Amino acid sequence: MSVNNLHTDEELFTLIKEGNHGAYTQIFDRFYVVLYLHALKILQDEDEAKDVVQELFENIWTKRDFLSLNGTVSSYLYACTRNLVLNQIAHKKVKGRYLDSLEVFMGQETYLTDFYVREKELKRIIEKEIASLPQKMGEIFKLSRTEYLSHKEIASKLKLSELTVKTQVKRALKILKPKLDFLIALLLLFIL
Template structure:
């Protein structure tokens, strides 16, 4: 590891800002488990906690040029993890409220037929957008979302690394969310 383990967290962070991947790996190795446990304690879901900490480290690398740490790196990482957890909890609450209101809407018999027509159309649009993804990404995403396979099961089935599967699913979501969010928004406008 050529001495990176001897650097302080702050020295490593300066190296990360310069694009040093070994320094980044060292910070990841030092903090991943601790941040994962911190997130898990609140979220109570292993996969969500892992994903959240992975997203934090991805954000650090992608935004390394503009990140500023006032104080210790460990305090910054813990605060960032806490904030991401709180954002995720808030997002879940909004999602739950939306699903509850949608459930009430579905309960109204007058609108059931219209709802099923729109649901069928939405499924068709979603399938079309998924099919428009690159072939391997589409295949991985379908296994994840329609066959409900874990990243490990998909990796085993397709002879890929688990990290590759996870990355492909995240990329697919990044591509699909803006497209499908707009379409769902439009459909909701016509429902209301």
Template sequence: MRVYCSYSDSELAFLLTQGDELAFTEIYNRFYGLLFIHANKRLNDDEEAKDVLHQLFESLWVKRLQVAPDGNLSAYLYTAVRNRVLDVFAHQKVESKYIDSLQDYIDQDHVSTDYMVREKQMALLIEQEIDALPPKMREIFILSRKENKSHKEIALELGLSELTVKTQVKNALRILKSRLGVVIYVVFLLKTYR
């Protein structure tokens, strides 16, 4: 009966390539503790380090034919752990970027939704103030600003002088400016002249 704990690393590596499960078990027992410390030192996470080693030993058994039987088994395993730790960091970085971009999207969507709500509120406020104008003034103002008719066209349509139309529009704008405040008034003007 073979005593695997007395075998050198290269002898165990050779037996591993032959599919010897006991050699694999000896390699696992011999290196697990040191490799765990090595992985955990970099990852700072016991569970993550255990996952890395679980994947490493699983891969070692599956790819046992690729292990160089006369190579340095210890160096092979440490390199494999280092590569897997780097994979974990790369995955975390991608995950973090994804979460950041998702958060940016949510934030922008929130800002855009907030803006749309405010814009609707502002439009409603403007409409209410236009509706509160005296009836004739309101009619002239709507024809001028919403239907984009000239003072001359409005005068002809309503049977008024151009000067009356001009004065009514001017008075409507003055009233709206005082009721809405300068900022909302300017926004209103920008929207009507787009």
């Protein structure tokens, strides 16, 4: 069925619902420019405005069986354009928030990776310094600081007096503190 310019918008819309491509072309030709200008006024981006109007007309054709017209065709098309524009704006906001959070995450990942590398290096240095302690002192210190045993538990386990354990831990700390203070200060200097 051929379509001429004598049909009203509402008649063309009814023909579109019946699958008439000529009616679809007529509606497209009548409304494309004004809907594009309407979208452009809000979006301020020519490509986005074209995309919105293209999406509108694509939806009209692909969903023609489900179209429902409660007013004029022009009011329907303007409302659909407005809704698509609002969806576009919301999508841009979500995309912007996602990109912002991704950027923050990427920055955190770099920071965390750097932190873990420094932490691992510091742990290695501390373990090396503990290993350089006299054997019995190192063993007592490890039980105290890595296994979190009390002086009484260490004394019982190693068959030593509590006073000996306490003295050995103090001496180990006295030896390690100056070395570790320097390393921690150096580490903090690199972090800042």
